[in-house]
Amino acid sequence: MRIFDPHIHMTSRTTDDYEAMYTAGVRALVEPSFWLGQPRTSPASFFDYFDALLGWEPFRAAQYGIAHHCTIALNPKEANDPRCTPVLDALPRYLVKDSVVAVGEIGYDSMTPAEDTALAAQLQMAADHGLPALVHTPHRDKLAGLHRTVDVIRESNLPTERVLLDHLNETTVKHAADSGCWLGFSIYPDTKMDEDRMVTILRTHGTEKVLVNSAADWGRSDPLKTRKVGDAMLAAGFSEDDVDQVLWRNPVAFYGLSGRLQLDIPEPEGLHEGNSILRGGE
Amino acid sequence: MTQTAPWTRKDVEARLADDMARAWLGEALAEAARAAQAPPTPPSPYTSHTWELRFAAAGRQCGQDNADAVRTLLLTQARAGLDTLTRLYRQGSAAERRAVLRALPSLVEGPHAVHLLDDALRTNDTRLVSAAVGPYAAAHLDAHAWRHAVLKCLFTGVPLDHVADLDRRARGDGELARMLTDYAAERTAAGRDIPRDLHRVLTLTGEKPQRPQEL
Numbered sequence: 131m132r133i134f135d136p137h138i139h140m141t142s143r144t145t146d147d148y149e150a151m152y153t154a155g156v157r158a159l160v161e162p163s164f165w166l167g168q169p170r171t172s173p174a175s176f177f178d179y180f181d182a183l184l185g186w187e188p189f190r191a192a193q194y195g196i197a198h199h200c201t202i203a204l205n206p207k208e209a210n211d212p213r214c215t216p217v218l219d220a221l222p223r224y225l226v227k228d229s230v231v232a233v234g235e236i237g238y239d240s241m242t243p244a245e246d247t248a249l250a251a252q253l254q255m256a257a258d259h260g261l262p263a264l265v266h267t268p269h270r271d272k273l274a275g276l277h278r279t280v281d282v283i284r285e286s287n288l289p290t291e292r293v294l295l296d297h298l299n300e301t302t303v304k305h306a307a308d309s310g311c312w313l314g315f316s317i318y319p320d321t322k323m324d325e326d327r328m329v330t331i332l333r334t335h336g337t338e339k340v341l342v343n344s345a346a347d348w349g350r351s352d353p354l355k356t357r358k359v360g361d362a363m364l365a366a367g368f369s370e371d372d373v374d375q376v377l378w379r380n381p382v383a384f385y386g387l388s389g390r391l392q393l394d395i396p397e398p399e400g401l402h403e404g405n406s407i408l409r410g411g412e
Numbered sequence: 413m414t415q416t417a418p419w420t421r422k423d424v425e426a427r428l429a430d431d432m433a434r435a436w437l438g439e440a441l442a443e444a445a446r447a448a449q450a451p452p453t454p455p456s457p458y459t460s461h462t463w464e465l466r467f468a469a470a471g472r473q474c475g476q477d478n479a480d481a482v483r484t485l486l487l488t489q490a491r492a493g494l495d496t497l498t499r500l501y502r503q504g505s506a507a508e509r510r511a512v513l514r515a516l517p518s519l520v521e522g523p524h525a526v527h528l529l530d531d532a533l534r535t536n537d538t539r540l541v542s543a544a545v546g547p548y549a550a551a552h553l554d555a556h557a558w559r560h561a562v563l564k565c566l567f568t569g570v571p572l573d574h575v576a577d578l579d580r581r582a583r584g585d586g587e588l589a590r591m592l593t594d595y596a597a598e599r600t601a602a603g604r605d606i607p608r609d610l611h612r613v614l615t616l617t618g619e620k621p622q623r624p625q626e627l
Binding site for chain 2: 181184185186188189223226227228229389390392
């Protein structure tokens with residue numbers, strides 16, 4: 131089973147996770163920029179974070195045979211802090227980088243005017259840079275948030291077929307599918323979706339334009355949830371081709387809209403004595 | 413790609429996959445050449461000159477295998493000065509930083525860009541470490557920093573073939589020999605192998621190991 135995790139925050143994960151993900155079949159991933167749990171207070175700390183997504187994290191991933199790409203944006207939570215909004219002015223120089231495959235995560239958190247501004251501005255930037263957009267749907271007031279999100283996307287210059295709506299669930303999938311956007315589902319141990327509910331949704335809605343991710347981060351989450359969905363699909367009678375479409379071909383097609391995917395990461399070899407990250411002294 | 417700069421435009425064009433990439437390169441080089449003629453504008457963390465956008469996009473336009481060569485060529489064509497090189501390094505992805513490091517020998521006379529080597533050698537990213545120990549490091553790193561660079565290569569598994577002018581700089585360096593011998597002793601004490609390259613560079617120093625029984 132080859133797996134592309136289209137949404138995972140590897141900055142918060144260990145090399146054990148990379149090893150386990152490779153063993154489970156993960157060969158590519160996208161790390162969306164998001165908030166770090168602790169609010170940032172200046173654009174400079176965003177820049178260091180973005181630079182890590184373009185430097186250190188792909189290096190770590192490559193040592194475990196996994197192709198790492200990222201999406202860059204000012205996330206909706208921190209878009210509400212005027213100390214952080216100058217990040218928007220610096221985004222264009224990040225959006226030209228080779229491994230940036232979308233603008234994201236953007237969307238709504240509390241649906242404030244500041245979030246309206248940041249979302250509209252960043253959808254325009256995606257259109258200007260030939261990039262698709264990863265748009266997350268809010269955790270609170272989700273259905274209303276989804277409607278408003280789709281309205282803003284429709285008003286933008288970015289066609290809905292270049293947008294991935296993420297963190298969908300049973301209550302939002304229909305409207306999201308009707309919008310023409312790609313459909314993302316985050317599978318979590320407690321919140322969001324679980325693998326059995328995911329299988330039920332796949333039965334109802336089919337596998338077309340559906341992406342499944344672990345969204346694993348610094349919270350309670352599991353970087354192997356993509357594999358577990360694949361296994362649950364097979365157990366429920368889906369074919370290996372169905373699994374491949376959801377776990378590989380759909381994310382490749384969506385992020386491939388950027389023209390920047392590089393999936394030819396060599397097998398991990400020549401690791402320093404087969405050991406972990408090259409800290410030295412192993 | 414292990415060849416070091418400078419690449420000629422002809423070399424690079426011959427490596428490109430198709431006419432589209434060659435046309436892109438032609439436009440990019442023309443923009444860089446115009447920038448070389450233009451009066452300097454103050455650097456900004458928020459904007460980039462057009463050829464600098466090409467510098468960022470070189471991998472996807474020309475293929476990742478050619479990105480170093482294309483980027484180095486652009487830097488040369490734009491006659492990038494120390495301010496520009498520093499900005500492009502600081503604002504660059506790891507691949508862009510590597511290209512800046514590789515271009516240093518042909519663009520910077522004197523030790524003024526050593527701060528970029530220092531930055532790269534502080535990382536544990538072997539792509540940057542190996543690009544930082546090229547001819548510019550051989551010419552300009554002071555003895556202490558150079559010895560630590562050699563040791564860092566041994567630590568992180570960067571082959572010492574990447575260290576430019578290794579023979580000349582290692583010759584007669586008793587302090588390097590001591591550091592290598594101590595490192596070998598530490599490895600032996602931990603029950604670990606001694607990197608083969610360590611013996612090689614120790615021999616190059618011409619110094620006798622202080623504790624030969626441990627080697």
